[in-house]
Amino acid sequence: MKLLALFAVCATGVLLIYGTVDMPDWGDPHSPASVHVSPRYIEKAMEETAVGNIVTSVLADYRGYDTLGETVVIFTAAMACILLMRRRRK
Amino acid sequence: MHPTHEKATKVISYLEDVILQTVCRILIPFIQVYGLYVIAHGHHSPGGGFQGGVILGASFILLCVAYDINEAKRRMTEKVDTVFCSLGLIIYSGIGLICLVLGGSYLNYSRLGQVLPVNPVDARSIGILGIEIGVGITVMAVMISIFLDLASRGEHEEGLE
Numbered sequence: 061m062k063l064l065a066l067f068a069v070c071a072t073g074v075l076l077i078y079g080t081v082d083m084p085d086w087g088d089p090h091s092p093a094s095v096h097v098s099p100r101y102i103e104k105a106m107e108e109t110a111v112g113n114i115v116t117s118v119l120a121d122y123r124g125y126d127t128l129g130e131t132v133v134i135f136t137a138a139m140a141c142i143l144l145m146r147r148r149r150k
Numbered sequence: 151m152h153p154t155h156e157k158a159t160k161v162i163s164y165l166e167d168v169i170l171q172t173v174c175r176i177l178i179p180f181i182q183v184y185g186l187y188v189i190a191h192g193h194h195s196p197g198g199g200f201q202g203g204v205i206l207g208a209s210f211i212l213l214c215v216a217y218d219i220n221e222a223k224r225r226m227t228e229k230v231d232t233v234f235c236s237l238g239l240i241i242y243s244g245i246g247l248i249c250l251v252l253g254g255s256y257l258n259y260s261r262l263g264q265v266l267p268v269n270p271v272d273a274r275s276i277g278i279l280g281i282e283i284g285v286g287i288t289v290m291a292v293m294i295s296i297f298l299d300l301a302s303r304g305e306h307e308e309g310l311e
Contacts, residue, residue, distance in 0.1 A: 110275040112194045119198065120278040124257035128246070130200075131239055131285050138235050138292040145304035 166217075174216035181209040189286040193275065199282035203289025210294050219302055228298065228306060231291050238288030242281045249277070257281075 084091035101118055111117040119127055182205075189202030214222040246257040254261035259277025260270035268276065298306055 108271065108274065109278065110271045111278060113192065113196070115196070116192050116198055116278060116282075120281055121257075121259065121274055124246070124281070127281070127285065128242055128257070131242055131288055134292050135235060135239050135288055138295045141296045141299050142232070145299040146306070147304045 170216050174212055178209050178213060182206055185209065189282055192282050199285025200289055203286035204293060206290040207293025211297050214301065219298065219306060223306065231295050234287050234291035235295060238284040241284030245277055245280050
């Protein structure tokens, strides 16, 4: 059984490494991520949002839903911590 | 160990460290001002709500470490802290809802220009600042809340002796 598990892990690893062969190089200007929305953010962020920091404008404006979700996740973590750990003596 | 020695170490562990407390008392206001700067200056430099909120929360945790939890709770009670947890999220989603009411899509800040005396582009900048403030408040309160629960096993009374 352990040998079977080892085989499964190795096969999955080989498949994943095989999958990375097709990936574009680091910083490749012709990769899909670099030709689809990135040029628009870089060129239009300043005139559309008047924010010099492109990271902030993408994080808070173009991807506002994403950041809202992140904040909800953090809030949920606090609520879970309160529910699980807080003990009050009355 | 001899009982007297044990007693001595116990007494020392309850003593307040003058150097640590003085340094923290001087340092904490500057840390908090820096946290506010990181939130407010996120438009033009690395930073934003998450980072600034963490710095604000860390200043409060430093207060808990240098003094104790009761001293920290005198500055911010757990009720206020829990309200702040929700307040930041309410600010964020409230700004989104205001945009919705003004006729745009959710979180489309350019619609804020209809109620603020600025053009739509600057309105988006102001909307970003507003949600960064909301994120900062939530992250700060969550840091404090989780730290207090973990440090005192949820009792908020002793702990960190």
